[in-house]
Amino acid sequence: METEELTNELELVYSKPETLKDVPFHYCPGCSHSVAHRVIMEVVQELGIQEETIGVAPVGCSVFAYHYMNVDMQQAAHGRASAVATGIKRVLPDKYVFSYQGDGDLAAIGTAETIHTVNRGENILMVFINNGIYGMTGGQMAPTSLPGQITSTSPYGRDTADVGFPLKITELVAMLPGALYVSRHAVHTPNAVRKFKKAITKSFEYQKQKRGTCFIEVVSNCPSGWKMTPVDTIKYIEEVMFPSYPLGDIKVPKDENI
Amino acid sequence: MEQKNNNEDVRLMKGNEALAEAAIRAGMDAYFGYPITPQSEILEYFTREIPNRGGVVLQAESEVASINMIYGAAGAGARVMTSSSSPGISLMQEGLSYIASAQLPCLVVNVVRGGPGLGTIQPSQGDYFQSVKGGGHGDYHLIVLAPASVQEMADHVFEGFRLAEKYNNPAMILTDGALGQMMEKVVLPPEGSLPKVEKPWATTGKLKDRKANIITSLFIQPEKMEQINLDLQAKYKALQKEVRFEKIGCDDAEVILVAFGLSARICQKAVDLAREKGIRAGLLRPITLYPFPTDELRRLSEKVDFMLVVEMNAGQMVEDVRLASMGRCPVHFKGRMGGMIPNPEEIFAEIEALHEKQSASFVKEA
Numbered sequence: 172m173e174t175e176e177l178t179n180e181l182e183l184v185y186s187k188p189e190t191l192k193d194v195p196f197h198y199c200p201g202c203s204h205s206v207a208h209r210v211i212m213e214v215v216q217e218l219g220i221q222e223e224t225i226g227v228a229p230v231g232c233s234v235f236a237y238h239y240m241n242v243d244m245q246q247a248a249h250g251r252a253s254a255v256a257t258g259i260k261r262v263l264p265d266k267y268v269f270s271y272q273g274d275g276d277l278a279a280i281g282t283a284e285t286i287h288t289v290n291r292g293e294n295i296l297m298v299f300i301n302n303g304i305y306g307m308t309g310g311q312m313a314p315t316s317l318p319g320q321i322t323s324t325s326p327y328g329r330d331t332a333d334v335g336f337p338l339k340i341t342e343l344v345a346m347l348p349g350a351l352y353v354s355r356h357a358v359h360t361p362n363a364v365r366k367f368k369k370a371i372t373k374s375f376e377y378q379k380q381k382r383g384t385c386f387i388e389v390v391s392n393c394p395s396g397w398k399m400t401p402v403d404t405i406k407y408i409e410e411v412m413f414p415s416y417p418l419g420d421i422k423v424p425k426d427e428n429i
Numbered sequence: 430m431e432q433k434n435n436n437e438d439v440r441l442m443k444g445n446e447a448l449a450e451a452a453i454r455a456g457m458d459a460y461f462g463y464p465i466t467p468q469s470e471i472l473e474y475f476t477r478e479i480p481n482r483g484g485v486v487l488q489a490e491s492e493v494a495s496i497n498m499i500y501g502a503a504g505a506g507a508r509v510m511t512s513s514s515s516p517g518i519s520l521m522q523e524g525l526s527y528i529a530s531a532q533l534p535c536l537v538v539n540v541v542r543g544g545p546g547l548g549t550i551q552p553s554q555g556d557y558f559q560s561v562k563g564g565g566h567g568d569y570h571l572i573v574l575a576p577a578s579v580q581e582m583a584d585h586v587f588e589g590f591r592l593a594e595k596y597n598n599p600a601m602i603l604t605d606g607a608l609g610q611m612m613e614k615v616v617l618p619p620e621g622s623l624p625k626v627e628k629p630w631a632t633t634g635k636l637k638d639r640k641a642n643i644i645t646s647l648f649i650q651p652e653k654m655e656q657i658n659l660d661l662q663a664k665y666k667a668l669q670k671e672v673r674f675e676k677i678g679c680d681d682a683e684v685i686l687v688a689f690g691l692s693a694r695i696c697q698k699a700v701d702l703a704r705e706k707g708i709r710a711g712l713l714r715p716i717t718l719y720p721f722p723t724d725e726l727r728r729l730s731e732k733v734d735f736m737l738v739v740e741m742n743a744g745q746m747v748e749d750v751r752l753a754s755m756g757r758c759p760v761h762f763k764g765r766m767g768g769m770i771p772n773p774e775e776i777f778a779e780i781e782a783l784h785e786k787q788s789a790s791f792v793k794e795a
C-alpha cells in the first residue's frame with residue numbers, strides 16, 4: 172500500500188523530509204548517526220533552506236553523510252571538515268554551512284582546525300558526534316574515550332597516566348570568544364531528540380546573524396564498537412557517558428544569557 | 430617606481446609581488462595561506478590589497494588548513510589560490526591528492542627553498558620530483574609551470590588558473606626564492622582579463638531542478654575507483670598538448686643544455702660563453718614541467734652529441750630527460766644543492782670538458 176492509501180482516513184503526522192534522500196541508512200542498528208542526520212535535515216526542511224545549505228562530511232562512519240543528506244555537500248579529509256567549511260563559507264558568506272564530525276576527526280587529528288575555526292568565529296554550525304571511540308576503523312581509543320574504557324587499542328582500559336584524560340573539546344571551544352553558542356545534547360530518547368533539534372534550529376538561525384560559531388555536541392553511541400546491544404548503549408550513555416559529558420548549554424549568546 | 434607607458438602597465442616589481450598582483454587581476458576570488466620565507470610577501474600583498482579591491486584573504490593556522498580551505502572554496506566554485514615554500518608544500522600533499530581526485534581547479538605556488546628538512550631559505554629546485562610526479566598518495570598529476578622571470582611569475586598565474594579550470598585539475602607554479610625575491614620589469618595584464626568559467630558541479634546550494642552536488646574523493650567500490658583513475662589518466666593524456674618550452678640556439682646545436690626556471694637563465698649565459706668559444710651550444714627550457722616536453726627532447730636527442738641537464742638539486746629532471754632521450758645521446762648532469770646557485774662559468778667549464786671528452790672519444794672510435 173502506498174503512503175497515501177494508508178493515510179487516506181488519517182492525518183499524516185510524520186514522514187521522511189525531502190531533505191533526506193530516499194535510501195536506507197548504512198549505519199549499524201541503533202547508531203546515533205542516523206538520528207542525528209535526520210534531525211539536521213528536518214531542520215533544514217522546516218527552515219526552508221535546502222537551496223542555501225552546504226554540508227561537510229568528515230572521515231569516519233559518517234563519511235557517506237552525502238548519500239543521505241539531500242543538500243550540496245563536500246567530503247573533507249580526516250580532521251579537516253571545519254577548514255573545508257571555512258573555505259566554503261568565506262566564498263559563500265550568505266549560505267548556511269555546517270560540518271559534521273566524529274570525535275577522532277574533530278578532537279584528535281583535527282584539533283587545530285577545530286580550535287582555530289571557532290577562534291575565528293566562523294559563521295558555521297559544527298556538529299560534533301562524540302561516541303567515545305573510533306567507529307569506522309573498528310573501535311580504537313578516541314581522545315574522548317573514558318578512563319578505563321576498553322577499546323581495541325586500550326585492551327586493558329584507558330590508562331590516564333599513559334595516554335591522558337578524555338579531551339573535553341566542547342568546554343575548550345566554549346572558552347573562545349569566537350564561539351557564539353555551544354551546547355551538548357544526545358539523541359537517545361525522544362525528549363533528547365527534541366532538545367537537539369531545537370539547538371540545531373537555533374544554530375541555523377544564529378548563523379544568519381553572523382555572530383560566531385555554533386558548536387553542538389551529541390553524546391552518542393557505538394553499539395558495534397562498544398560491543399553492546401543498542402539498548403545497553405543507552406544505559407551506558409546515561410550511566411557512564413553523561414557524568415563525564417553532562418548535557419545542556421555551555422555557552423549561549425550574551426543577549427540571551429539573562 | 431611606477432612607470433607607465435601609454436597602453437601597457439609596466440612596473441618594477443619583486444617576483445612574489447608581481448605574482449600576487451597578477452592573481453588579483455586574474456580575478457582570484459580567494460586566497461588562503463600561511464607565512465613562510467621566501468614567499469611571505471604574497472600573503473602580505475593580499476592582506477594589504479584585497480580589503481580595498483574585493484575578494485577573500487585569510488591567514489590560516491597552518492598549510493594543512495590552507496589547502497583544505499582551498500578544497501572547500503574551490504568546491505564551492507571560487508577561483509582560488511594558495512602559496513607556500515617547500516616545508517609548507519609538503520604539509521599540503523594530502524590535501525592536493527584529495528583535490529586532484531575530486532577534480533577541483535586551484536592554483537598552488539611553491540617558492541622553493543633548499544631542503545630536505547627545514548633546510549635553508551635560499552633558492553632551490555629540490556621539489557621537482559614532488560611537483561611533477563604527484564607528491565601525495567595515489568596516481569595523479571599537477572599541472573606544473575616553471576617561470577624563469579618576474580614577467581613569467583605574473584603570466585603563469587593567468588596560465589595556471591586557465592589550465593586548472595580547463596582541466597578541473599590543481600595547477601602549480603614551481604618557482605624559487607631567487608625569482609620570488611628579485612626585482613624586474615613586468616608588464617601586468619589588465620584586471621578582469623581572464624574570463625570566468627561555468628562550474629555547474631560546484632556546491633553553491635542545491636537548486637530544485639538539480640540533484641545535490643557532491644565534492645568527494647571517496648569511491649569505495651574498486652570498479653568505480655578504477656574508472657575514476659582511468660578518467661584521470663585520460664585527462665592527463667589530453668593535457669599533454671598544453672606542453673610549452675623555449676628553445677634557444679637549438680637548430681644548429683651539437684650540445685643541448687636542458688634547464689628550467691632560474692637554472693635556465695644561468696644556462697643561457699653559459700650557452701653564450703660556449704658559442705664564443707666555438708662550441709655550438711643550445712638551450713631547451715621546459716616552461717611546463719608537467720606536461721613535460723618529452724617529444725621535443727627525443728627529437729633533439731637524435732641530432733646532438735650530448736645533453737647537459739642543469740638543476741639546483743641532486744639530479745631530478747635529468748631522469749625525465751634520460752627517459753626522453755632513451756639512450757640516443759649521453760645525458761649528463763650538473764647540479765648545485767642546498768640553496769647554492771651555479772654560475773655560468775662553472776656550467777661552461779662543464780660543457781667544455783664534456784665537449785672535449787666527447788670529441789676525443791669520437792677520434793678514438795674513428
Ligand SMILES: Cc1ncc(C[n+]2csc(CCOP(=O)(O)OP(=O)(O)O)c2C)c(N)n1
Binds near residue numbers: 231276
Ligand atoms: C589521515 C588519515 N588518518 C587515518 C585515517 C583512518 N581513519 C578513518 S576514520 C578514523 C576515525 C574516525 O573516528 P571518529 O571521528 O570518532 O568517527 P566515527 O567513525 O566514530 O563516527 C580514522 C582514524 C584516515 N582516513 N585518514
